[in-house]
Amino acid sequence: MKALLTILGKLLVEKKLTIAFAESATGGRLASEFSMIDNAGKFFKGGLVCYDAKLKETLLEVPHQMIEACTPESMEVTSAITAGLSRLIPADLYAGITGLPAPGGSETEEKPVGTMFIHCKYLGKPLFSNRVVFKGSPEEVITQTVAEFARLLHMELSRLFEKECR
Numbered sequence: 001m002k003a004l005l006t007i008l009g010k011l012l013v014e015k016k017l018t019i020a021f022a023e024s025a026t027g028g029r030l031a032s033e034f035s036m037i038d039n040a041g042k043f044f045k046g047g048l049v050c051y052d053a054k055l056k057e058t059l060l061e062v063p064h065q066m067i068e069a070c071t072p073e074s075m076e077v078t079s080a081i082t083a084g085l086s087r088l089i090p091a092d093l094y095a096g097i098t099g100l101p102a103p104g105g106s107e108t109e110e111k112p113v114g115t116m117f118i119h120c121k122y123l124g125k126p127l128f129s130n131r132v133v134f135k136g137s138p139e140e141v142i143t144q145t146v147a148e149f150a151r152l153l154h155m156e157l158s159r160l161f162e163k164e165c166r
Helices: 002-014 029-035 053-058 064-070 075-086 138-165
Strands: 019-023 044-049 093-099 115-122 125-133
Touching: 002 029, 002 138, 019 029, 019 075, 029 044, 029 138, 053 064, 053 075, 064 075, 075 093, 075 115, 075 125, 093 138, 115 138, 125 138
Parallel strands: 019 044, 019 093
Antiparallel strands: 093 115, 115 125
């Protein structure tokens, strides 16, 4: 994963892109990993950990009705925290993550522990959204989520900038 993060850092610097994170289930791990990439000060704007649903509502303006209807760990809420972050931190890319790395949330048979939701916007438009289910300890689920985010971001940015070069 470190090699991929290094590649992403170089790509973000080269394209003069900035990124910010709204994290719930990953508890700031995504922001932490990106902050350790060389030249992070050139692309990393910051992040917000909003583990508690009330923070999602008050800081990121996620409607209470959405949290009640969809649960705090859902793609709808993940998209909403990503949008809410864009009102707080100026950046080109916004990423939001919610999910269930451990028991005690909204897990069900259809949404078991290990289910994670990832959403990313680029210049105000959705770049990717993904629902994944990982196995392992909470630490392993979070590590796999960070790696999956990095993989998706690299894939989509590569695709996007490849089109620009044509």
